[in-house]
Amino acid sequence: MKNLPFALFATLALSTAAHAKQITVWVIDGDSERPYFLQLQDAFNKANEKKGLTAKIVPVPSINDAIQSGFLSGKLPDVFMLDGPNMANYVWSGQLAPLDSYFSKSTLSDILPAIKDQGTYSPDGHLYAMSPYDSSVLLWGNKKYLQEAGIRIPKTLKDAWTLKEFEDALQKLSRVKGVTWPLDLKLNYTGEWLSYGFSPFLQACGADLINRKTWKSTGTINSEAAIDILEHLQSWAKNKWIVPASGGDNRFYGDKTAALVWVGNWMWRAHKEGLKDDLVLIPAPKFCGNKQVSPNGGWSYAIPRASSNKDDAGKFIDFAMSSKQVALYSDTTGYVPARKSAIRLSKLYGKGAEGALMAEQSAKIALVRPVHPAYPVISKSFGDAVLNILAGANIKSELDKAAKEIDQDIQSNKGYPPFNK
Amino acid sequence: MMQNHHNLSRPAGQKLRRNKLKTQEWLDELLLVLPASVLLLTFLILPFLMAGYLSFTDQRLIPRPIPTEFVGFQNYLTVLRDPEFWQAFKNTAYFVVLVVPFQCAISLLCALLLNSELHLRSLFRSVALLPLVTPMTVIVVIWAALYRIPDGFLNSVLHLFGFQGYVDWLGDMTFAMPAIVLLSAWATFPFQMLIFLAGLQDIPMERYEAAKIDGAGTWEMFRYITFPGLRNTNIFILIITTLQAFKLFTQVDILTHGGPLGSTNTLVRYMVQEGYSSQQVGYASAVAVVFVILVGALAVLQRVLLKNE
Numbered sequence: 001m002k003n004l005p006f007a008l009f010a011t012l013a014l015s016t017a018a019h020a021k022q023i024t025v026w027v028i029d030g031d032s033e034r035p036y037f038l039q040l041q042d043a044f045n046k047a048n049e050k051k052g053l054t055a056k057i058v059p060v061p062s063i064n065d066a067i068q069s070g071f072l073s074g075k076l077p078d079v080f081m082l083d084g085p086n087m088a089n090y091v092w093s094g095q096l097a098p099l100d101s102y103f104s105k106s107t108l109s110d111i112l113p114a115i116k117d118q119g120t121y122s123p124d125g126h127l128y129a130m131s132p133y134d135s136s137v138l139l140w141g142n143k144k145y146l147q148e149a150g151i152r153i154p155k156t157l158k159d160a161w162t163l164k165e166f167e168d169a170l171q172k173l174s175r176v177k178g179v180t181w182p183l184d185l186k187l188n189y190t191g192e193w194l195s196y197g198f199s200p201f202l203q204a205c206g207a208d209l210i211n212r213k214t215w216k217s218t219g220t221i222n223s224e225a226a227i228d229i230l231e232h233l234q235s236w237a238k239n240k241w242i243v244p245a246s247g248g249d250n251r252f253y254g255d256k257t258a259a260l261v262w263v264g265n266w267m268w269r270a271h272k273e274g275l276k277d278d279l280v281l282i283p284a285p286k287f288c289g290n291k292q293v294s295p296n297g298g299w300s301y302a303i304p305r306a307s308s309n310k311d312d313a314g315k316f317i318d319f320a321m322s323s324k325q326v327a328l329y330s331d332t333t334g335y336v337p338a339r340k341s342a343i344r345l346s347k348l349y350g351k352g353a354e355g356a357l358m359a360e361q362s363a364k365i366a367l368v369r370p371v372h373p374a375y376p377v378i379s380k381s382f383g384d385a386v387l388n389i390l391a392g393a394n395i396k397s398e399l400d401k402a403a404k405e406i407d408q409d410i411q412s413n414k415g416y417p418p419f420n421k
Numbered sequence: 422m423m424q425n426h427h428n429l430s431r432p433a434g435q436k437l438r439r440n441k442l443k444t445q446e447w448l449d450e451l452l453l454v455l456p457a458s459v460l461l462l463t464f465l466i467l468p469f470l471m472a473g474y475l476s477f478t479d480q481r482l483i484p485r486p487i488p489t490e491f492v493g494f495q496n497y498l499t500v501l502r503d504p505e506f507w508q509a510f511k512n513t514a515y516f517v518v519l520v521v522p523f524q525c526a527i528s529l530l531c532a533l534l535l536n537s538e539l540h541l542r543s544l545f546r547s548v549a550l551l552p553l554v555t556p557m558t559v560i561v562v563i564w565a566a567l568y569r570i571p572d573g574f575l576n577s578v579l580h581l582f583g584f585q586g587y588v589d590w591l592g593d594m595t596f597a598m599p600a601i602v603l604l605s606a607w608a609t610f611p612f613q614m615l616i617f618l619a620g621l622q623d624i625p626m627e628r629y630e631a632a633k634i635d636g637a638g639t640w641e642m643f644r645y646i647t648f649p650g651l652r653n654t655n656i657f658i659l660i661i662t663t664l665q666a667f668k669l670f671t672q673v674d675i676l677t678h679g680g681p682l683g684s685t686n687t688l689v690r691y692m693v694q695e696g697y698s699s700q701q702v703g704y705a706s707a708v709a710v711v712f713v714i715l716v717g718a719l720a721v722l723q724r725v726l727l728k729n730e
Contacts, residue, residue: 065697068482068697071482072482089483093485094485190678244589245592245677246569246592247569247570257571376700377699380694380698387678387680388680388683391680391681392682409699412479413485413487414487417487
């Protein structure tokens with residue numbers, strides 16, 4: 001009977017193991033996100049130790065493809081992160097469970113309005129996706145080069161460069177020693193970046209990817225305003241002012257052969273380490289008259305309808321959306337916190353902090369991407385057009401093609417009811 | 422009588438035994454073929470039949486609330502009318518035309534080198550096999566650094582020769598496809614080289630010895646012994662390399678995303694884009710069927726032409 005205590009212990013351990021519940025969470029796989037998610041897993045498991053609830057967080061590369069295959073094969077985790085603008089498509093397909101009931105009223109009123117807009121499906125008004133952060137795109141500059149070229153450096157949204165000033169700056173920077181390309185537009189990125197990063201050009205000029213009332217693309221994406229502004233974009237490429245796709249990721253913060261870069265918050269850490277005190281944040285230019293637009297939104301937590309453990313999944317998202325976790329997400333990755341209370345906690349975005357400009361952009365000039373089930377096609381068609389235009393294609397025919405593709409997709413899905421009503 | 426009986430019974434007994442033997446052989450053969458057939462059926466024939474079925478519907482990638490409908494030949498008509506499909510077809514053909522002779526030539530050359538009396542031969546053999554065990558995605562990342570502008574390896578070489586500026590290997594319409602060809606040939610040539618090596622070692626040494634006595638030089642030995650001796654190997658390699666080349670996807674998807682201006686987009690990438698990004702599985706299935714028919718027809722044509730030779 002020497003082994004009795006051990007046997008008892010073993011039975012006990014086994015029985016708690018049988019009661020223990022584990023939820024699986026798929027998250028995006030990025031250098032800056034990885035440490036955050038490790039921390040989140042530990043914190044959640046510690047907080048729920050007594051309830052026997054644990055979360056297993058799995059970073060998934062190409063998570064978009066993994067989710068799509070998951071829908072088909074029925075193999076999905078209890079929680080996954082999806083790119084905000086894809087939410088409407090998944091909800092329309094009947095793949096997501098609503099999240100409203102998992103958050104308290106006070107949490108919901110603390111979330112940034114733009115993040116709620118991104119996660120709300122307009123036909124039924126329910127919340128289906130919740131992002132811990134908001135993103136923004138602005139210009140980052142190398143102060144040394146800008147000063148050498150004698151260019152005024154704007155600091156607030158109001159005194160942002162006009163299009164003419166911006167092009168003037170590019171021209172001057174192209175003559176500065178050490179600068180191979182005045183501007184990096186991150187053409188080494190693919191996929192969603194192209195529509196996310198370049199739609200503000202259109203939107204600031206009164207055009208858009210699709211008309212958000214009639215849900216028709218023809219006449220909007222290929223309008224005169226869109227063509228005009230993309231002509232400017234194409235001319236920068238023709239002047240060899242833009243880092244080509246094969247230039248790689250680190251021209252701005254690595255070998256410093258680029259003087260300005262149009263990119264989002266996620267590059268904060270890399271930029272800071274590379275440029276140190278030479279790094280300046282410059283607001284989105286006024287591309288048309290006095291108007292400026294920046295994109296927003298990002299990867300969000302969601303629960304697949306097929307999950308058999310929605311309540312625990314909901315608990316996990318609620319935990320990950322706590323002010324503390326949201327502030328930590330922001331401090332680790334450099335994104336704007338999705339909760340007002342977390343903005344105050346954040347080292348980067350609090351009052352007078354370095355990132356204040358980005359938080360201001362998110363609040364004042366950000367425009368949510370079209371929340372419509374056709375978004376995947378809208379995004380791909382416009383992205384293809386942008387790449388071809390930068391490579392020198394005819395602007396009008398590229399935009400006409402994109403408009404046709406988008407409208408055809410909507411038509412072949414019978415208007416994505418109830419969106420056509 | 423006895424003899425007669427004997428005569429009668431013998432063939433009957435033999436026939437029975439032969440039948441038994443035949444059944445046994447047949448069973449053995451079946452057993453041998455079975456694993457491969459199961460794999461082929463589940464991963465090749467069944468998916469193809471499914472694609473054939475889906476190509477007549479408007480099936481989407483993610484299930485949707487409105488029912489999937491039969492659309493007849495609509496998808497096929499759209500495929501054949503889409504200029505992007507034809508551009509991808511042209512690009513793929515261009516790739517095949519460039520890569521097949523190039524890759525066959527370097528793999529034969531390397532096989533010849535490794536088959537000769539080389540110092541450190543086994544070391545060279547292992548080194549030559551390196552690309553074969555490296556995943557394509559890793560190879561692509563390495564080559565992206567070689568092609569990088571303005572300071573990648575290839576541009577640095579150009580600088581050594583006094584060239585000012587740089588060439589955007591992957592961003593220039595003229596260079597993008599040849600750059601992909603070079604990378605692809607390097608990444609997959611060891612497979613062909615191995616087969617060539619086996620073929621070379623199959624050629625009897627006596628022929629070379631006899632030729633040497635007759636005073637033949639290296640070129641003559643290659644021309645009259647080695648090359649004819651490799652006839653079957655050549656046919657096999659030509660067909661397998663062509664089929665392999667048609668599958669071009671990973672390299673262009675990572676390196677050029679089909680650009681600039683669609684000049685490196687391939688049939689497989691076009692199919693994946695339509696099926697995944699645009700979520701039109703029905704349409705992508707039609708592309709797949711057209712693709713299989715095209716490649717199948719080409720393989721048959723190659724066989725017929727090479728047989729008649």
